[in-house]
Amino acid sequence: MRITVIGGGHGSYAAAAEMYEKGHDVVWWRRDRPAFDALLAVGALQIDDHRGARTVPIGSDGGVAIEADLGAAMKGAEVVIAPVPAFAHEDLARAMAPHLEDGQVVYLPPGSFGSYVFARAAAEAGNSAKAAFAETGTLPYLARKHGVDRVVVSGYATRLPTGVFPANDTDRALDVLGRVYPVERSEDALSGALMNAGPVIHPPLILMNAGPLEHFDAWDIHNEGTQDAIRRVTNALDAERVAVREALGYGAPHFPLADHYSADGDEWMYGNAAHEKLTDSGDWREKIDLHTHRYMREDVEIGLALLTSVGRWAGVPTPVASGLLAVANAITGRTPDTGGRTFEALGLAGLDRGQMTNLMQDGVAL
Structure with a gap:
């Protein structure tokens, strides 16, 4: 091929x-x-x-x-x-x-x-x-x-x-x-x-590790940066993602991020024990600039902003996602919709459920 x-x-x-x-x-x-x-x-x-x-x-x-x-x-x-x-x-x-x-x-x-x-x-x-x-x-x-x-x-x-x-x-x-x-x-x-794992796993890791990321020459957010307190925030954020999916009528499996960290849970996208493979490699010990790194520009300012906008459209509260966006805004000085991927920025916020279904099913009319 x-x-x-x-x-x-x-x-x-x-x-x-x-x-x-x-x-x-x-x-x-x-x-x-x-x-x-x-x-x-x-x-x-x-x-x-x-x-x-x-x-x-x-x-x-x-x-x-x-x-x-x-x-x-x-x-x-x-x-x-x-x-x-x-x-x-x-x-x-x-x-x-x-x-x-x-x-x-x-x-x-x-x-x-x-x-x-x-x-x-x-x-x-x-x-x-x-x-x-x-x-x-x-x-x-x-x-x-x-x-x-x-x-x-x-x-x-x-x-x-x-x-x-x-x-x-x-x-x-x-x-x-x-x-x-x-x-x-x-x-x-x-x-x-809404299966995208990046806007769930990376925003809590970079925002709640902002101090170490600015202090050390290199820091592994997936290893020593992944502590129980941060995992609890990740789980709460992921629950918001799943709630949005369910409100839109999307069915399981939702691929909860907890399975990524589990050695014996349901198989996640990278299989079981993938988190250990990642941390054992040492390849994610890196310098992350909170203003320019793709975890901020892509996963926060695009992915997380998209999630909150879909939540608004579907009538599903996303307080953890919104709070993380507010923290990111305080760090970078940029607005949460900087990435331009919200429903509002895409011109989709005014669609009703039926119109959105038709758009997803049939595509963009020429």
């Missing part, structure tokens, strides 16, 4: 390597094309995981192809995997919109309701291609880059609840994605967005 990987982050590196190793025809594009020069000079990407270390050829015949032109990169692709931060979605959606083709599936892992952003961009560009936009609750990889030519994968997703926009294309889209990832059906794109 021809697969296009978008981006130059941890997830994109891992995706390019895994898709190649699975035997797919892989094309890789990133906005900053010169950033690939060092990797091309080496000619190979090293991947380290539970199976050991090995290399994937980059730029050579039969290897992962590096493409400078986005249109050329997308041409003929059956799946476009875009594990990019949500704050990059608007620009990327506009850039991709003219190049979408019939039958393509664009996968956003995770999406923060980016599937709607991409579909709307295609409609605004006048592209009538029958493409599907899908999103899930987490990156398919616990991964970190180590330099320009090495990625370490501490864990792979075993369950990826995935919503599709428009939902009337779900069967086809999941059939295609099922040849790539362990996807599971979510009702629609908004259901998939």
Whole structure:
């Protein structure tokens, strides 16, 4: 299968390597094309995981192809995997919109309701291609880059609840994605967005560890930063997410984050004991700038703001999420809707339940 990987982050590196190793025809594009020069000079990407270390050829015949032109990169692709931060979605959606083709599936892992952003961009560009936009609750990889030519994968997703926009294309889209990832059906794109674990796990960890993060050169929020008091806040925040899902009529499984921390609970997205794999790797001991890090810009200012806005629309109180947004605002000086992904900012707050259902089911009208 021809697969296009978008981006130059941890997830994109891992995706390019895994898709190649699975035997797919892989094309890789990133906005900053010169950033690939060092990797091309080496000619190979090293991947380290539970199976050991090995290399994937980059730029050579039969290897992962590096493409400078986005249109050329997308041409003929059956799946476009875009594990990019949500704050990059608007620009990327506009850039991709003219190049979408019939039958393509664009996968956003995770999406923060980016599937709607991409579909709307295609409609605004006048592209009538029958493409599907899908999103899930987490990156398919616990991964970190180590330099320009090495990625370490501490864990792979075993369950990826995935919503599709428009939902009337779900069967086809999941059939295609099922040849790539362990996807599971979510009702629609908004259901998939409300599976996003980042806005639940990361805001309490960075905001309640703000002191250590500013004091130490590096701090592991997932290890010594994960204490019982913070876990209780995370559980309360996750309960708000589940309450919003239930108010919208979305059914179980809701993938509660508590299962991520449990060694013997229901299998979560990364399987059991994934938290231990993450902390044991040591790869998440890092410097987190509270103003610029993606945990703030993506998970708080986009993901958490989206959750509270959906709660307002559905009539579900979200006091913990709202409180965390207020703390973030005090730290950064930016407003909670900075990321522009609230229902209000998207122009969806005025829809009634029936109109929202129709939008999720049928897509954006051209």
